Amino acid sequence: MPCLYSDRVSDAFSGVVRSSTALFTDKYELTMLEAALADGSGERPCVFEVFARRLPVGRRYGIVAGTGRLIDALASFRFADAELAIAAEFLDATTVDWLRNYRFSGDIDGYREGDFYFPGSPILSVHGTFAECVLLETLALSIFNHDSAIASAAARMVGAADGRTLIEMGSRRTHEEAAVAAARAAYLAGFDSTSNLEAARRYGIPAAGTAAHAFTLLHTTTAGRDEASAFRSQIDSLGVGTTLLVDTYDITQGVATAVEVAGPELGGVRIDSGDLGVLARQVRRQLDDLGATRTKIVMSGDLDEYGIAGLRAEPVDAYGVGTSVVTGSGAPTAGMVFKLVEVDGIPVEKRSAAKESRGGAKRAVRYARRTGTLVEEVVYPATHPEAPAGEGSVLHELLVPLVRGGEPVAGLPTLDEGRELLARGMVSLPWEGLTLSAGDPAVPTRFVTTEV
Amino acid sequence: MPCLYSDRVSDAFSGVVRSSTALFTDKYELTMLEAALADGSGERPCVFEVFARRLPVGRRYGIVAGTGRLIDALASFRFADAELAIAAEFLDATTVDWLRNYRFSGDIDGYREGDFYFPGSPILSVHGTFAECVLLETLALSIFNHDSAIASAAARMVGAADGRTLIEMGSRRTHEEAAVAAARAAYLAGFDSTSNLEAARRYGIPAAGTAAHAFTLLHTTTAGRDEASAFRSQIDSLGVGTTLLVDTYDITQGVATAVEVAGPELGGVRIDSGDLGVLARQVRRQLDDLGATRTKIVMSGDLDEYGIAGLRAEPVDAYGVGTSVVTGSGAPTAGMVFKLVEVDGIPVEKRSAAKESRGGAKRAVRYARRTGTLVEEVVYPATHPEAPAGEGSVLHELLVPLVRGGEPVAGLPTLDEGRELLARGMVSLPWEGLTLSAGDPAVPTRFVTTEV
Incomplete structure (x- = not known):
């Protein structure tokens, strides 16, 4: 499958000249990088998660889309001369040099493309140093907010x-x-x-x-x-x-x-x-x-x-x-955010009115009846040795490895496989979740926050 | 000013590798091309116009945006091997050869970027053969519908x-x-x-x-x-x-x-x-x-x-x-259409319920009081020797030359000039047009259809 941004595609095959994706980035990510490199905190191991606080009004479910595009875009997230020229206008030489050598070297897990998401589902979990992860915020959100909305x-x-x-x-x-x-x-x-x-x-x-x-x-x-x-x-x-x-x-x-x-x-x-x-x-x-x-x-x-x-x-x-x-039929953006949830193993979260996030790296499972019908999604601390017990007998692991050491894992699902996953998934939704009328999420989510 | 798609920018300056814009196109444009080349009608001189049938609900005015991007994108609307490969999957050899040599060679006039538009304003007027114009429909609309909405x-x-x-x-x-x-x-x-x-x-x-x-x-x-x-x-x-x-x-x-x-x-x-x-x-x-x-x-x-x-x-x-x-604050797309209005000098228009368009190439002027306040927009047949008389003493020509013989005219307005035009324009709107509350277009448009 030809991809615009992927290094994995030969020029002869794609015919499209790839360009860097590194400037699909907000300026503040680079200024935060500079400050973090200067005070040493840039090297702290961090976990960032992507999730939607809520579904668009009345919607029963969301569909994860964009994962494949993000993996492609990551491969060309590189700062060459053109990208460094604009960075050098407001960054010090140390930071510019750091950017010149930048390649994401961390790990990414995520929900499968074509899977459902509900409010709070951690659809992407990005592990690496603060410096290498913080740069990906805008790119990851642009892709998921657009593609998932559609x-x-x-x-x-x-x-x-x-x-x-x-x-x-x-x-x-x-x-x-x-x-x-x-x-x-x-x-x-x-x-x-x-x-x-x-x-x-x-x-x-x-x-x-x-x-x-x-x-x-x-x-x-x-x-x-x-x-x-x-x-x-x-x-x-x-x-x-x-x-x-x-x-x-x-x-x-x-x-x-x-x-x-x-x-x-x-x-x-x-x-x-x-x-x-x-x-x-x-x-x-x-x-x-x-x-x-x-x-x-x-x-x-x-x-x-x-x-x-x-x-x-x-x-x-x-x-x-x-x-x-x-245009997403009234909801042109999925409202996903990219939040720092863990620093050096310490759960962190913002504490302001109406914008709470849950600290700590998370994992998620979904329980289904034997008939296949989904019963609940459970989001729990990644430190738990195993998934909490839940209603239903069949367990689906929701986060799968996407990137290891900065490289896409072998055998990532193709677009057609995501399409099949979604088609199968629709059959597993409770009936009321399939109606077009407004209502609660089709599947409730339980957040387990206590340590085992 | 660096531009992604423009031939006018040196590689050294922009740093971004340009790719073809030719496949930002709907398949039917190419199949219509094939049929039109085969029956000879592809060479008929045509005029296509871009306009919005209405403003988004409650809006008082629209802002023309995207003109500069369209001019840039036009320069790289070329079919090279990668683009021809996909075209060859469903087109005959004659059409593929025609595409290989394609360059838009016609003329384009348009409203200035940063100017207002109202329902029916002909913001773009594209003149050339059917074959060379029809290919630009999707690209032109994508750019204007997105940028003007924002x-x-x-x-x-x-x-x-x-x-x-x-x-x-x-x-x-x-x-x-x-x-x-x-x-x-x-x-x-x-x-x-x-x-x-x-x-x-x-x-x-x-x-x-x-x-x-x-x-x-x-x-x-x-x-x-x-x-x-x-x-x-x-x-x-x-x-x-x-x-x-x-x-x-x-x-x-x-x-x-x-x-x-x-x-x-x-x-x-x-x-x-x-x-x-x-x-x-x-x-x-x-x-x-x-x-x-x-x-x-x-x-x-x-x-x-x-x-x-x-x-x-x-x-x-x-x-x-x-x-x-x-996301255009509730109106993520401007609802503009790209319509064939004239063939070989004959005005043409679709005749179906609720989707009428006005045939014939048009020009447009806006009248203002001496104080600068706009009074009305008048859209009239391009065959008229001069603009119809209108309310107000000061006349603004709205369509200006953008492209001649396929090449951008010299001295096209810069983004900053568009920004200044818009800032000046806001001062010329009647007061009620500036309110955020829903209402009629700030300036009425009069369509003159009779021949002089």
């Missing part, structure tokens, strides 16, 4: 689609690089394909697409509109299996023209506007009457998980989803 | 801050590359600085930062907390002009310790949690009592434009804004 929204859409095809087509509604990561997160969550070509190239995600209204409009002449000519051109080029966009002018006429031009073997028609439910029934009837009984109906146009659920009883074969998935 | 939210915060310092510190809440673009858009809108080092490097935006709670926690020993030691370390490294984060434990104690360690010349204190208004007054009093009368108070912690406005009467010197600015 995957969490996308998973709800996948649930609402109930097995029908979902095409991610939101690239144009978000930053051009965020679009590539969004396509990846949506695919992780179970979307079938993306419109984004860079996501197809970089991650091997299936690419899909139909046509724009512009293509139909392009075939206008001084004699007037010519939808048939546009359809004929598309079919000549892409074959009758293609999907024709039929709502540029009149939909009923558009469907009639489409089948007239393509014949009853036409692959699909797309409708991008109007009352999608009414139109789906009407167009299905029309297609069937024309003998195009196997022609699929693709619906798009401001669909979100509620819109998808609302079309569940209608003869829709595929949904094209744009804005809502790439 | 700048539009940021401008409201700048208004609410009423001259006080604004620091953008939201990198960790959004995709790592989106963060860089967000810092740029916030700076365009009047923010003073960013925490993001890549934005500082790439665009020359002033970087700022204080310290994290982790730095105070790091100084914990087996003997317990040691806030004083953390503060001393920061001051030794950064000088007494630095800003100390005082809310890790008890704020009152934190302020006392800060002034004890730094003396009354301490640059600033930052408070990141709690009831910011109450705390500002309390901390100001405490600082003044300690003789630290010039020590500034920096407030952060989930601030948005309303939170900033709510602190207007409090002794706050600077605001640190994160999540809300990088």
Whole structure:
């Protein structure tokens, strides 16, 4: 699988020139580094954890996404001349030299990509010196906050689609690089394909697409509109299996023209506007009457998980989803934080109103019934020799090794494996956790803080 | 000014290796290209326009942002081997060859970066063959939809801050590359600085930062907390002009310790949690009592434009804004579309319910009173020999040349010039347009559609 930032990809294969990720960093991380190197505390062994204090309002679960991108980005978190030049503008020579030789050499454990998270789940646990860990704060959070927000929204859409095809087509509604990561997160969550070509190239995600209204409009002449000519051109080029966009002018006429031009073997028609439910029934009837009984109906146009659920009883074969998935459907960021929880084996935590964190490195397990249904998540001190007893008979370890001595461990899960993990996970959620309506987290979390 | 994607920047200067932007593109653009090349319509002269059908709910104005980034990205919109490999998976040889030689050779006009836009404002007008223009849809929209959403939210915060310092510190809440673009858009809108080092490097935006709670926690020993030691370390490294984060434990104690360690010349204190208004007054009093009368108070912690406005009467010197600015404060995308409006001189438009666009290439002007206050925007057919008469005596041309024959025109406005344009623009809005409360667009737009 080609990756933008990974050293593990040959130039010949990826074709994309990698650049440093080291400046996706807030200035204060480098000034803290300088002070910590100067007073000696920079070398203290530390544990930082990434977690979300809460889920977005009403959400029942979150989906961990971004782990693979973080591992890739870590490989090119290096300070070369360009990065050092800006650092030298405000740092002393000792710190700049330290940065020149910087490579993260610690250990990282984390929840598997595609797994659930709930409030307080320690989805990433970063172990190393303060100096080497503190630099990763912004990069790690940018990746997890973005990718998990998208995957969490996308998973709800996948649930609402109930097995029908979902095409991610939101690239144009978000930053051009965020679009590539969004396509990846949506695919992780179970979307079938993306419109984004860079996501197809970089991650091997299936690419899909139909046509724009512009293509139909392009075939206008001084004699007037010519939808048939546009359809004929598309079919000549892409074959009758293609999907024709039929709502540029009149939909009923558009469907009639489409089948007239393509014949009853036409692959699909797309409708991008109007009352999608009414139109789906009407167009299905029309297609069937024309003998195009196997022609699929693709619906798009401001669909979100509620819109998808609302079309569940209608003869829709595929949904094209744009804005809502790439913007996290109302929750564009996952609200994750990167907190120092342990210094030299001493648990530490901030003590201010409403922003408490739990000190000490943690581990986490989830208990399930024999049927597979999840019962509870238990977060406990890493110093415990074993997981606390819990409700349920089956135990899942949630934190797995990702990085050892600064290097990715062998056999990290692929994107497709994360996708399968998530698909299996959805089946393990209690029923009420799958509803779109607002409510408590689908699985309660118990925090064990006393020492054994 | 260094730019990631621009050919105009020497390697030695930027230090960032440029990659192609050609795959920030939806698959259907390339399949439409193939069909259009095959039937000959790809060579028809076309005009595409970028506009927003509406503003986000309640917003009074939008801010055009992204123009500079689009011009940069256009320079590296090239299909090299890596990009052609993926294209060859689904395109015929003729189209792949065409892509190999692709360079946009048309003309682009647009609103100035930092200018206002309202519903229907044609902020970008792209002229060229269908084939060369259609490929730019996703890239142009990704950039404008993201950057304009951020700048539009940021401008409201700048208004609410009423001259006080604004620091953008939201990198960790959004995709790592989106963060860089967000810092740029916030700076365009009047923010003073960013925490993001890549934005500082790439665009020359002033970087700022204080310290994290982790730095105070790091100084914990087996003997317990040691806030004083953390503060001393920061001051030794950064000088007494630095800003100390005082809310890790008890704020009152934190302020006392800060002034004890730094003396009354301490640059600033930052408070990141709690009831910011109450705390500002309390901390100001405490600082003044300690003789630290010039020590500034920096407030952060989930601030948005309303939170900033709510602190207007409090002794706050600077605001640190994160999540809300990088996510567009409730409107993470600007809702802009890229529409074919003219083919071979023939106006074209889609005719479906609720998604009408106005055919034909357009121009736009804004009228103002002699006092400078804007009265109306007038959008009219480009075929008109001159702008229609309007209310107000002063005429502003809104579309300016950006690209000619595929090359950026000389003397394009810099980011700082856009920032000044926006600052001047805010003074020209009618008063009611500056309020944060929901309402109609600050300036009405009149669409002239009849031919002269």
